[in-house]
Amino acid sequence: MSKLKTFYIKTYGCQMNHSDSERVVTVLIETGLKEAERMESADVIIFNTCSVRQSAEDRIFGLKKNIRELKTANSLRIMDYRLPITVITGCLCKRSWDDSIPKTAEDERKYIRTLKRRMPWADIILQIKDIQKLPELITGKLPYHTIKQPSNYLVIKPTYRSEFSAFIPISTGCDEFCTYCIVPKARGKQIDRPAKVIISEVKDLISKGYKDIFLLGQSVNSWKNPENKYPKTFTDLLKEIDSIEGNYWLSFLSSHPKHFGKKLIEYFASSVNAGLKAIRNNVPHSENDHIRPYLNLALQSGSDRILKKMNRRYSAKDFVEIVKSLRGKIPGLKLSTDIIVGFPRETANDFKETLELIRKVELDMAYINKYSSRTGTASSLMEDTVSWGKKGQRDKKANKVLEDSARKRNKENIGMTTRALITKFNKKEQTASGKTFNFKDIRIKLSPKAVVAAGEFVNVVVKSTSGWSLSGSIVKGNAPQMHI
């Protein structure tokens, strides 16, 4: 190990991958390596990959030139590796590897060979669940299948990247099998973490002063306690975490409409409203009042015909009903969603229904993506009927409708006062960036000489909006008109 001193990690994709990277960092630090600030000065480079879209995979395959240059510039060798040792982990590695089928050494070699053909510059390719094998792989060059995996990788204590905000996976993998999605193949079946482990992690973070807790899952609200005892359901888990005393906020993502039942709606609204009351009274959050008025509820399409082809198992009406019910109870709720445009056989009329739905529910934010076929998914067997140009046009149109909706929603915040969490302080410009209780980005103009710290709660009055985000300034003392 003596020659290997530093590592650098580059993470692609969703929050789940970022959270996984925090565990990879722990493994490497415990191996004795230090984190380098730049890729160029690292002995080991880890790419935690995403394969949700073709463009995400292409970005990894396109690293060839950079890695070759780095290796050419470095004359050091460790065993067969020329430094820097490049490691590929994350979703790209699991695509063609089914854990339910027993493997031989030959299977393993075949699998690695397939990936190596695409990434000849990669020294080590391993699934994220096997990340505890990494120290032995970079030091001993042992065959992948011969190293015993000590335990479920989620037991590794993450090295949190922030001192006030933390992402906690409550499950990994997914059992939904939406026809376009590679995640069930890339991450495997859904594995839920036991409630007591999650709750203890949250308690620990809160005791250390963390202010912003995010529970993560591909379909977060389908979590069930594997120990089959209370808290059994996601709503139970949310209640238990929310009952932990402290001045912090709690969010969860991403939610599947199919699992968003009445009990969850009721509890979500009651906690948010208790939190708003605390903010109005200008007192810290305490118990059962931490949930942010923010929800990411994945829609994907406004057309029932397309939702069926996607195997989403809810209708556009179901989605609207959930939103209507929540907005009736929480008017300031920030609603974001995920939308795919140009799914196979999406007609102009199907797309029109998606646009109408965006207008109807008045989205605050959406992650709109052009459909791209992923080998190994059910939809990859469907004819990709919408041309790339047409997908581009639909993407543009949907973003325009979204922007109008977001601007309208943000304008409604002007003049209101709320609590915001500072995420960055810029002393030179006397400004700060933050997130409001309902998860909107806010730029705060500070008075001369005012000092704020990242991770601090402040009361702010919203003065304007640029469309996507808010601007405001700090208000002192009681702020009785707070209602977002």
Ligand code: SF4
């Ligand atoms: S819910 Fe559907 S889209 Fe989301 S990760 Fe699971 S299979 Fe993919």
